[in-house]
Amino acid sequence: MATRRLWRGLGRQFTIGAALGRGKRAYSASQAFAEVLRLPSKQLTKLVFPLQELQRHLVPGSRPDLRLKIFDPTLEDIARAESIFTASSRNHIDYVSSAVRLDHAPDLHFPEVCFIGRSNVGKSSLIKALFSLAPEVDVRVSKKPGHTKKMNFFKVGKYFTLVDMPGYGYRAPEDFVDMVEDYLKERKNLMRTFLLVDSVVGIQKTDNTAIEMCEEFALPYVMVLTKIDKSSKGHLLKQVLQIQKFVDTETQGCFPQLFPVSAVTFSGIHLLRCFIADITGNLKTNGFQFS
Ligand SMILES: Nc1nc2c(ncn2[C@@H]2O[C@H](COP(=O)(O)OP(=O)(O)OP(=O)(O)O)[C@@H](O)[C@H]2O)c(=O)[nH]1
Numbered sequence: 001m002a003t004r005r006l007w008r009g010l011g012r013q014f015t016i017g018a019a020l021g022r023g024k025r026a027y028s029a030s031q032a033f034a035e036v037l038r039l040p041s042k043q044l045t046k047l048v049f050p051l052q053e054l055q056r057h058l059v060p061g062s063r064p065d066l067r068l069k070i071f072d073p074t075l076e077d078i079a080r081a082e083s084i085f086t087a088s089s090r091n092h093i094d095y096v097s098s099a100v101r102l103d104h105a106p107d108l109h110f111p112e113v114c115f116i117g118r119s120n121v122g123k124s125s126l127i128k129a130l131f132s133l134a135p136e137v138d139v140r141v142s143k144k145p146g147h148t149k150k151m152n153f154f155k156v157g158k159y160f161t162l163v164d165m166p167g168y169g170y171r172a173p174e175d176f177v178d179m180v181e182d183y184l185k186e187r188k189n190l191m192r193t194f195l196l197v198d199s200v201v202g203i204q205k206t207d208n209t210a211i212e213m214c215e216e217f218a219l220p221y222v223m224v225l226t227k228i229d230k231s232s233k234g235h236l237l238k239q240v241l242q243i244q245k246f247v248d249t250e251t252q253g254c255f256p257q258l259f260p261v262s263a264v265t266f267s268g269i270h271l272l273r274c275f276i277a278d279i280t281g282n283l284k285t286n287g288f289q290f291s
């Protein structure tokens, strides 16, 4: 398999600076959407729709190619999605188990989504942010790349499962290729793969390998740009436009809208929760469903 060889070759090429930025939380630690709705509209847009906020800095009409509103839920949709991500006695959000091989993966039949990306790109931090309304769930993050060594399965009520993957590239686990490729190729209930790209450095060589693999397996996947709190607006805009162009011209299976996020400021997290709820068939948005 061509991608298998590529992965192996790229195994240990990258070291990534792992410093946590100096971002501040925009509001209280619960990140509840009810609080977000009380923010002034400019701040709300920045937090909930970071791509639209960035677009304000472009000359109107200069970049019609920037796909902003393909997934365009209402604030009510986002609030409904939030209830799915809120743990309660009736909605159990839990870690299920870990696996190093597909045949050890839990036999769950809910729709599933997974998160892949280079080691240290922020996969576990993103999942932790998505689960901020289920604080009992223990998602381990580390500034040391290569921290997550197994596929970690989490259950979100009766709605869907979510999988935190080990990273590829620097300090990837030895059995990464067999583990992750088999999972991506064979997992029957996998609905969508979220491929995380560091917004500070953009698409790297190992990301290209991951993209090739998603394309080769004809997986529907979505590009999430992480750590957007770390860049200046100008740098972020440049990266977003470059990556958007790449998605438009070089990919078939990638969802055309990018999802910029920050696990520090929570920017983009509410929208991503809503998107996940939607693609797993748990939210009928007004007009369009992306399953
Ligand atoms: N500033 C900033 N730092 C972040 C963000 N997300 C993650 N980080 C930091 O990046 C480092 C790596 O985060 P992880 O979530 O453990 O990364 P990972 O992709 O799960 O890494 P592996 O498990 O090693 O593959 C940690 O120091 C995080 O605090 C973010 O949105 N902003």
Ligand SMILES: [Mg+2]
Pocket (backbone or CB within 6 Å): 123, 124, 125, 140, 141, 147, 148, 164, 165, 166, 167
């Ligand atoms: Mg991790």
